[in-house]
Amino acid sequence: MNTQLAITLALLLTSMVLFIRNKPRMDVVALLVIVALPLSGVLTVQEAVAGFSDPSVLLIAALFVIGDGLVRTGIAYKLGDWMAHKAGSSETRLIVLLMLTVAALGSVMSSTGVVAIFIPVVMSVAMRMNIPASRLMMPLSFAGLISGMLTLVATPPNLVVHAELVRQGLDGFHFFSFTPIGLVILLCGIGYMLFARRWLGSGQVGKDEPERQTMQDLAALYQLTERERRLRVEPDSPLVGRPLNELELRSEYGINVIAVERQRRFRNLLQVATGNTVPQPGDILLVDLASPAIALMGAYQEIGVTPVSLESSYYSVHSHQLGLAEVALPPESRLAGKSIQEVAFRSRHRLNVVGLRRNGQALPGVLVDEKLRAGDTLLVAGSWKDIDRLHLLTRDFVLLSLPSEIREVVPAARKAPYALLSLAVMIGLMVSGVVSNLMAALIGCLLMGSFKCITMDSAYRSIHWPSLILIVGMLPFALALQKTGGIDLAVGGLLELFGDAGPRVLLATLFIATAVTGLFISNTATAVLMAPVALATAQAMGVSPYPFVMAVALAASAAFMTPVSSPVNTLVLDPGGYRFADFLKIGVPFTLLVLLVTVVLVPLVFPF
Known part of the structure; x- marks a missing residue:
């Protein structure tokens, strides 16, 4: 082993340890790699930063934009509602439709975003059908993961292995190259879940509720209904003329100002509260109290306000302007360990945290000092425009649930046909090969923009910039391992151990190595590391590289075994009431089934 290879392996091992610890965050580690490799002399600066111009990175960025167009036009939500309607009262039909719908939608947009959209739909259907949500959440997450095995653009690992083929001077995969194998795995997944659901029946059974929760339902779920008040600001109130961030009403009095009703020229205007909102005489403050009995403490008199009648939830009254949404904290969230006060949600995102659920239970009061934990769900209130900005910000939190009122405020609902047209044009160009995949995606984005399905903002x-930076930072490792002989060393070890057993055994070995590595680090980073090994292994054996790199791509998406191996699994952990052992019990057998399908089917579609 030469010195440069030792340095490369040390950096790789250090990066993997940091990935597992998630400190610092993964995209920061990737940037450190970009700096460390040139400083150590393993790569030049140009080689280390080449990922920023890699077509696969730009393609992934364009696909995020395409997915945003499908959400802003309401297509994703309408698809979920259609599925719930068609399922009727049949649990079997619901599981089949759920997995087919999620897999289809996830084949052209982020699986994390798709699963986040469908969680509230599945919860409401489970409550209406009086069945445990745990019998549906696992099929939802598995379908999200399987969607990555259906098309070239379904998940970043597919694009990574495609780009590695192109870099080696070979023809890359086509748009539907993954589809024959992915469809078989999807059908196996549906059949497996119809059988395995009997092991997932211990969750809570809900009561009958409407198809999708309303804002009033969310307010009741987080115990807000008894704490809502309307307070009129008196002319002599000490609140007048001072911004809310100076008044400390939450910490001093347990009063969280959500919005302000202000009389202007014979009509009431609603102003969503921010830290810079300045109360004026006659304003009606829409507030959330730490306790329904707070008025008994004399706080109203002290701050110069008087109660005003509240006939129904102000969230329902002002639903066109004032929205509610649930957000979940994923495992890598930087908010974990911080209090709601420290997070400064209102100043950063112009949204108020009005509720907190932990382990399925709502915590009472305005919890300004409560320390957040990974897996917590927060209920936030604000304008629909500001809520929309939360979508796909999956680093610190994931937009988890939107109420039924979102149907009325989808920003580009009338543009849904144009979004579908743009998507069809992109897929048509990718399938035909008239232009490159990157050009097809950029054309789709330009069409979405020209039809006003999306805005530049x-x-x-x-x-999702952290994902792109992670890919850019890991790509130099593949080149460094090639230059220093690391790839040859790994391939030599594989051939020495399994070379005499035949290519199918090596195929299975690569699948297992990729799937196990993906339990600890990002599946994208795993694909970046394993794709060159697969190519070199095929070259050393004198066989076609396509079955080997296909096996790596499929294994990178086979993150079924633990709740932390994919954000998709983490999202359904709390709504499904699952434990770590549940994923092992259901995920390990299915991963072995996917391994069997891969070893049998991949060589038939891509002969050695």
Whole structure:
């Protein structure tokens, strides 16, 4: 082993340890790699930063924008409602439709976003049908993962292995190259879940509720209904003329101001509260109290306000302007360990945290000092425009649930046909091969923009930059391992151990190595590391590289075994009431089934 290879392996091992610890965050680790490789002399600066111009990275960014167009036009939500309607009262039909719908939608947009959209739909259907949500959440997450095995653009690992083929001077995969194998795995997944659901029946059974929760339902779920008040600001109130962030009403009095009703020229205007909102005499403050009995403490008199009648929830009254949404904290969230006060949600995102659920239970009061934990769900209130900005910000939190009122405020609902047209044009160009996949995706984005399905601001916000930086930072490792002989060393070890057993055994070995590595680090990073090994193994054996890199791509998506191996699994952990052992019990056998399908089917579609 030469010195440069030792340095490369040390950096790789350090990166994997940091990925597992998630400190610092993964995209920061990727940037450190970009700096460390040139400083150590393993790569030049140009080689280390080449990922920023890699077509696969730009393609992934464009696909985030395409997915945003499907959400802003309401297509994703309408698809979920259609599925719930068609399922009727049949649990079997519901599971089949759920997995087919999620897999189809996930084949052209982020599986994390798809699963986040469908969680509230599945919860409401489970309550209406009086069945445990645990029998549906696992099929939902598995379908999200299987969607990555259906098309070239379904998940970043597919694009990574495609780009590696192109870099080696070979023809890359086509749009539907994954589809024959992915469809078989999807059918196996549906059949497996129809059988395995009997092991998932211990969750809570809900009561009958409407198809999708309303804002009033969310308010009741988080115990807000008894704490809502309307308070008129008196002329002599000490609140007058001072911004809310100076008044400390939450910490001093347990009063959280959500919005302000202000009389202007014979009509009431609603102003969603921010830290800079300045109360004026006669304003009606829409507030959330830490306790329904707070008025008994004399707080109203002290701050110069008087109660005003509240006939129904102000969230329902002002639903066109004032929205509610649930957000979940994924395992890598930087908000874990911080209090709601420290997070400064209102100043950063112009949204108020009005509720907190932990382990399925709502915590009472305005919890300004409560320390957040991974897996918590927060209920936030604010304008629909500000709520929309939360979509796909999957680093610190994931937009988990939107109430039924979102149907009335989808920002580009009338543009849904144009979004479908743009998507069809993109897929048609990718399938035909008239232009490159990147050009097809960029044309789709331009069409979405020209039809006003998206805006420039929403397009930039929709791109998950940490994922792109992670890919850019891991790509130099593949080149460094090639230059220093690391790939040859790995291939030599594989051939020495399994070379005499035949290519199918090596195929299975690569699948297992990729799937196991993906339990600890990002599946994208796993694909970046394993794709060159697969190519070199095929070259050393003198066989076609396509079955080997296909096996790596499929294994990278086979993150079924633990709740932390994919954000998709983490999202359904709390709604399904699952434990770590549940994923092992259901995920390990299915991963072995996917391994069997891969070893049998891949060589038939892509001969050695």
